[in-house]
Amino acid sequence: MNKAEIREKLAGKGLKITPQRMAILEAIMVLHNHPTADIIIEYIRSNYPNIATGTVYKVLEALAENELIRKVKTDRDVMRYEAELDDHHHLYCTESNRIEDYRDDELNNYLEKYFRKKAIPGFAIKDIKLQINGRFTDEKKSKTIFK
């Protein structure tokens, strides 16, 4: 994912291209483990020391509204962000607070068929996300980070 592509994403949504927005969007893509605002700020400041906390939150909000990123929240955590926009679910580790993506087309297809035939009265479904709670048994695979 290079600068040009990021620039395009912003432009495609009619958002002004600024170094701050570039840096924030890139950070979330690079830090692909559902970083918090804090983690993002820390990452960006290493080579962009002056970025303001308030700006980061404002940009995160703008990016989320324009569906360039998504917010991710658990029962016991601050807000996190992700730039993976395809249809996927999340594994939540109750011990480490780690979140990983879970992709499963077979399951998605089943769910879609299931709810097409068995509609929920009075409710129009937009999307369905599985929150798979449990524990990582193989912490070697851990790339990171949150504790």
Added chain:
Amino acid sequence: MNKAEIREKLAGKGLKITPQRMAILEAIMVLHNHPTADIIIEYIRSNYPNIATGTVYKVLEALAENELIRKVKTDRDVMRYEAELDDHHHLYCTESNRIEDYRDDELNNYLEKYFRKKAIPGFAIKDIKLQINGRFTDEKKSKTIFK
């Protein structure tokens, strides 16, 4: 759900029985629309004016730890609580911020079978919750509440 039953629930977990805990647990059961701490406090104060905010949070935490209630969180909201402890999912209305329970044994059975045969490498599943996002089309059914 009467006082005696509530008392029993607390005692069953080895928690001391106090009027505050009784009132809070009862409030969450009565306000069965996933109330926030604020809503709970407001409800209780009507006939128990002196209960302290800090106490409510401490009790909520204690009840959640002892699995007498559960925390419910969305991407854009403060913490909410529920006393329904059976295996169910949630409908999230993106417009009204309303949350409703969704129960479906057929689906639960399918999911259990599905993940029994197709395990996730390196992850031990404890439970699976569907977060069904969409919009209530029949707002007449609304019992409440959050806006």
Added chain:
DNA sequence: CTGCGTGCAAATGGTTTGCACTACG
């Protein structure tokens, strides 16, 4: 140029904490 975006610092607000007092078991 002109207004949207940024930096900064103060404000907000939900939640937590420390401590002296109360009351459950």
Added chain:
DNA sequence: CGTAGTGCAAACCATTTGCACGCAG
């Protein structure tokens, strides 16, 4: 009685906001 629970108020901290300045289009 002894200790866990409560009330109160202050602290916390993630996030939001207001405003003057700067830069993208």
